[in-house]
Amino acid sequence: MSDYILRLTIENSAVAFIALTTETVNEAARIHRSSPVVTAAMGRLITAAAMMGAQLKNDSDLLTLSIKSDGPVGGIVATADKNSNVKAYPFVSDVDLPLNSNGKLDVAACVGKGNLNVVMDLGLKEPYVGTVKLVSGEIGDDLAYYFAVSEQIPSAVCLGVLVDRDYSVAQAGGFLMQMLPGASDELITRIEEKLSGFDAITSFYESGKTPYDLAEYFFEGLNYTVTEKTDVNFFCNCSREKVEKALISLGREELAKILNEDGKATLHCHFCRKDYSFDEGDLKRILES
Numbered sequence: 001m002s003d004y005i006l007r008l009t010i011e012n013s014a015v016a017f018i019a020l021t022t023e024t025v026n027e028a029a030r031i032h033r034s035s036p037v038v039t040a041a042m043g044r045l046i047t048a049a050a051m052m053g054a055q056l057k058n059d060s061d062l063l064t065l066s067i068k069s070d071g072p073v074g075g076i077v078a079t080a081d082k083n084s085n086v087k088a089y090p091f092v093s094d095v096d097l098p099l100n101s102n103g104k105l106d107v108a109a110c111v112g113k114g115n116l117n118v119v120m121d122l123g124l125k126e127p128y129v130g131t132v133k134l135v136s137g138e139i140g141d142d143l144a145y146y147f148a149v150s151e152q153i154p155s156a157v158c159l160g161v162l163v164d165r166d167y168s169v170a171q172a173g174g175f176l177m178q179m180l181p182g183a184s185d186e187l188i189t190r191i192e193e194k195l196s197g198f199d200a201i202t203s204f205y206e207s208g209k210t211p212y213d214l215a216e217y218f219f220e221g222l223n224y225t226v227t228e229k230t231d232v233n234f235f236c237n238c239s240r241e242k243v244e245k246a247l248i249s250l251g252r253e254e255l256a257k258i259l260n261e262d263g264k265a266t267l268h269c270h271f272c273r274k275d276y277s278f279d280e281g282d283l284k285r286i287l288e289s
């Protein structure tokens, strides 16, 4: 995997993340056999989750972005940890829509109206949950709106996924900048100007440039430092043990019912599409233990 995220500080007044996520999004598309517009929507959410996850403190912390919406995709879930291990799944993976008026994949129509949930599980009793209404369904705008409303942080967000004719991912990446408390509006205005003249993060990468080049493009002439570089991977941490725990949590009564009625159970991992089968012997053993 050659995907990574750069973390930068700018003039002590902002922190920024620049992500290259092509292979990670491609792996998600391969696993879910998603159509181009679903790949674009899921890829944007994956990229955002990876950049937000990079801000977590502990290895066991988990960030989840979930969209529930009335568009044909129905919803998308993406999670990331501090080490940028990300996973995701769309509710419906084979949505086919005409291109939008700009000739681009119509992510907004695919997502539709609904809510964006941000859940941060920091190992405390209750996870932090923030919810906003989707403002555009393009995901980047929706996240900027979330930061402004829910966390009151002025932010600039840019997410992009370019899908090839063969449905593989040609380029994927993102940019996220968040102002630190007390920072002047000057920097965010400057970045907004840069972003408005910016074609797309994917065409930038398509021309052979890197996240380091993107940092220079945005922050040229400013005092900025790359403070961290983290590899990004699609990684599902499901296991037979975890699935067995989920079975146990159903309770003795429910398990006995499954054993009597079906004599077996198959549990499916939405994130990596792996199936875990438990036969009669397995179920008896779980019931007895």
Ligand SMILES: [Zn+2]
Pocket (backbone or CB within 6 Å): 236, 237, 238, 269, 270, 271, 272, 273, 274
């Ligand atoms: Zn899995």
